[in-house]
Amino acid sequence: xxxxxxxxxxxxxxxxxxxxxxxxxxxxxxxxxxxxxxxxxxxxxxxxxxxxxxxxxxxxxxxxxxxxxxxxxxxxxxxxxxxxxxxxxxxxxxxxxxxxxxxxxxxxxxxxxxxxxxxxxxxxxxxxxxxxxxxxxxxxxxxxxxxxxxxxxxxxxxxxxxxxxxxxxxxxxxxxxxxxxxxxxxxxxxxxxxxxxxxxxxxxxxxxxxxxxxxxxxxxxxxxxxxxxxxxxxxxxxxxxxxxxxxxxxxxxxxxxxxxxxxxxxxxxxxxxxxxxxxxxxxxxxxxxxxxxxxxxxxxxxxxxxxxxxxxxxxxxxxxxxxxxxxxxxxxxxxxxxxxxxxxxxxxxxxxxxxxxxxxxxxxxxxxxxxxx
Amino acid sequence: xxxxxxxxxxxxxxxxxxxxxxxxxxxxxxxxxxxxxxxxxxxxxxxxxxxxxxxxxxxxxxxxxxxxxxxxxxxxxxxxxxxxxxxxxxxxxxxxxxxxxxxxxxxxxxxxxxxxxxxxxxxxxxxxxxxxxxxxxxxxxxxxxxxxxxxxxxxxxxxxxxxxxxxxxxxxxxxxxxxxxxxxxxxxxxxxxxxxxxxxxxxxxxxxxxxxxxxxxxxxxxxxxxxxxxxxxxxxxxxxxxxxxxxxxxxxxxxxxxxxxxxxxxxxxxxxxxxxxxxxxxxxxxxxxxxxxxxxx
Numbered sequence: 262x263x264x265x266x267x268x269x270x271x272x273x274x275x276x277x278x279x280x281x282x283x284x285x286x287x288x289x290x291x292x293x294x295x296x297x298x299x300x301x302x303x304x305x306x307x308x309x310x311x312x313x314x315x316x317x318x319x320x321x322x323x324x325x326x327x328x329x330x331x332x333x334x335x336x337x338x339x340x341x342x343x344x345x346x347x348x349x350x351x352x353x354x355x356x357x358x359x360x361x362x363x364x365x366x367x368x369x370x371x372x373x374x375x376x377x378x379x380x381x382x383x384x385x386x387x388x389x390x391x392x393x394x395x396x397x398x399x400x401x402x403x404x405x406x407x408x409x410x411x412x413x414x415x416x417x418x419x420x421x422x423x424x425x426x427x428x429x430x431x432x433x434x435x436x437x438x439x440x441x442x443x444x445x446x447x448x449x450x451x452x453x454x455x456x457x458x459x460x461x462x463x464x465x466x467x468x469x470x471x472x473x474x475x476x477x478x479x480x481x482x483x484x485x486x487x488x489x490x491x492x493x494x495x496x497x498x499x500x501x502x503x504x505x506x507x508x509x510x511x512x513x514x515x516x517x518x519x520x521x522x523x524x525x526x527x528x529x530x531x532x533x534x535x536x537x538x539x540x541x542x543x544x545x546x547x548x549x550x551x552x553x554x555x556x557x558x559x560x561x562x563x564x565x566x567x568x569x570x571x572x573x574x575x576x577x578x579x580x581x582x583x584x585x586x587x588x589x590x591x592x593x594x595x596x597x598x599x600x601x602x603x604x605x606x607x608x609x610x611x612x613x614x615x616x617x618x619x620x621x622x623x624x625x626x627x628x629x630x631x632x633x634x
Numbered sequence: 635x636x637x638x639x640x641x642x643x644x645x646x647x648x649x650x651x652x653x654x655x656x657x658x659x660x661x662x663x664x665x666x667x668x669x670x671x672x673x674x675x676x677x678x679x680x681x682x683x684x685x686x687x688x689x690x691x692x693x694x695x696x697x698x699x700x701x702x703x704x705x706x707x708x709x710x711x712x713x714x715x716x717x718x719x720x721x722x723x724x725x726x727x728x729x730x731x732x733x734x735x736x737x738x739x740x741x742x743x744x745x746x747x748x749x750x751x752x753x754x755x756x757x758x759x760x761x762x763x764x765x766x767x768x769x770x771x772x773x774x775x776x777x778x779x780x781x782x783x784x785x786x787x788x789x790x791x792x793x794x795x796x797x798x799x800x801x802x803x804x805x806x807x808x809x810x811x812x813x814x815x816x817x818x819x820x821x822x823x824x825x826x827x828x829x830x831x832x833x834x835x836x837x838x839x840x841x842x843x844x845x846x847x848x849x850x851x852x853x854x855x856x857x858x859x860x861x862x863x864x865x866x867x868x869x870x871x872x873x874x875x876x877x878x879x880x881x882x883x884x885x886x887x888x889x890x891x892x893x894x895x896x897x898x899x900x901x902x903x904x905x906x907x908x909x910x911x912x913x914x915x916x917x918x919x920x921x922x923x924x925x926x927x928x929x930x931x
Contacts, residue, residue, distance in 0.1 A: 324830075324834060325833075326830055326833075326834075345833070346830070346833040346834055347833045347834070347835075347836050347837055347838055347842075348836075351834075352834055352835065353830075353831070353834045355827045355830070355831060356827075357825060357827050359825065359827040359828050359830065359831035361828060361831070361846060362828075362850070363849045363850055363925075363926070372831075372832075372835050372837075372845075373835035373836045373837075375836075375837070375841075376836065420835065421834075421835075424835065424836065
């Protein structure tokens with residue numbers, strides 16, 4: 262995961278892509294609702310959201326495959342309004358990879374080099390280098406249609422990167438790969454992005470993928486950016502409950518507000534009782550919902566015999582056990598609450614796996630909680 | 635009982651049901667295609683008698699005649715040239731139509747368009763040829779009326795009928811749907827993201843067409859060429875009606891030899907030679923274009 266603590270000390274990067282109040286209608290359907298955001302040069306940026314949220318549409322407005330109804334898209338300071346896709350400084354890795362089936366691997370990779378003034382030999386060298394960069398050395402003469410999904414993706418990457426674009430657009434590039442290859446490709450993409458220093462804009466619906474790979478993430482719902490932040494901020498301090506539910510797992514307990522001081526809010530949460538929450542840890546509830554406190558599974562810990570909580574503890578009952586080998590996932594219910602809370606415990610040697618119905622104690626801390634109101 | 639169960643087993647086997655399924659068609663094909671073809675092949679190496687029918691005596695002279703006498707060569711060449719021209723005109727005109735229906739017509743309206751394209755088939759081929767002959771290209775036809783009406787000519791042009799050009803126009807119209815449909819199918823199969831990839835990699839729309847769309851639709855173009863070329867070489871009705879008996883093609887020549895001159899053996903030799911020539915041309919054409927066939931997923 263990205264180390265966000267170092268970020269403020271890094272020099273501010275120049276802006277690469279700028280969206281200015283971008284609106285997009287398909288007939289009556291309002292696909293993009295006033296997108297305003299900037300993507301910095303050399304950044305690994307992700308557009309994250311459920312299907313139909315407009316993330317792919319937004320990506321395609323950068324490539325030029327979708328026009329916009331109003332607003333502006335700027336790349337490197339220039340308005341893209343009149344620039345067709347073939348003249349934009351962007352290249353795309355398509356979701357289907359769009360490998361030309363009638364060409365060989367090296368013809369695919371060299372497709373965009375037709376107008377390149379370099380000699381045939383130099384171009385061939387560039388193609389070989391690009392193939393080497395994505396780990397497909399020696400595959401050049403193969404027929405493109407005979408490649409596996411992972412190899413196609415590498416060809417698509419090489420084909421785009423060989424043109425040295427200012428921005429590389431990736432439309433759900435890993436969604437068609439199986440889990441092992443996907444995780445391996447995530448790491449390779451991160452490395453590749455650091456090596457080439459090109460701005461990457463990734464579209465994904467997989468929150469884990471976005472967290473692992475991105476410098477910053479824009480979470481989108483229904484044509485709007487709900488939150489734009491680095492992965493850790495998104496995870497620790499989601500802007501609203503929808504984002505909190507979309508990114509990872511979060512437990513919620515209904516709460517009522519007791520008092521508000523400057524910098525501190527005291528709430529009464531179901532099962533936990535009185536909690537003081539820092540005013541910086543306040544986020545928006547869904548419209549029409551009452552206040553609730555939210556916390557991630559890893560901020561709850563089961564206490565075994567003889568252990569004591571460093572901050573606070575409550576009694577609870579185990580209501581569900583899911584054994585994963587290295588980890589055990591529990592659902593517990595606090596005394597006086599019927600809401601199951603998810604938590605995970607590492608299965609260290611000698612630590613028992615509890616049974617359903619077992620009484621237990623959980624340790625928790627108010628500092629890790631977010632108040633949604 | 636063993637024989638019954640064996641019979642049952644054979645009857646229920648997949649091969650038996652397959653044979654049962656194709657047998658009506660197979661029977662039809664054997665009786666009406668294979669048998670006549672065999673007859674023609676046999677006739678072509680026999681000797682023509684003094685009247686109707688052949689003398690059962692092996693004879694290689696028919697082929698020698700077909701391949702050496704200028705009249706047969708000229709008619710064969712004309713047939714090939716006409717079909718080359720018809721094929722070229724038809725496929726060149728069909729491609730834009732297929733492209734338009736595949737790329738520009740909304741998905742919900744495509745069936746309607748295909749339906750409209752096949753409407754000419756609602757009228758018999760012979761009637762369509764007559765329409766061209768009489769109403770459009772004829773002495774008192776639309777073209778002559780228009781030309782005289784606007785004062786370009788003072789009397790009807792004879793030249794627009796009874797010539798090779800008229801034959802080509804008529805055949806091209808008749809075969810247009812046969813060319814449009816296979817090209818349309820091959821265009822439909824192209825993943826649209828490939829065209830976006832072409833643009834994305836810096837090519838203009840036109841060059842993307844040349845480098846992506848055209849090669850990927852070549853299978854359809856090749857099919858269209860074959861579908862138009864093969865039957866037009868042997869077309870009989872159009873040269874008879876539009877050509878007015880003045881512009882014979884190979885099928886007319888065969889008809890003359892067989893039915894008028896009663897030279898069945900010679901007529902058969904022309905027919906077999908024509909088949910061989912068409913076959914060789916098609917194989918060469920397929921060989922030249924082999925890289926477009928089968929390589930795609």
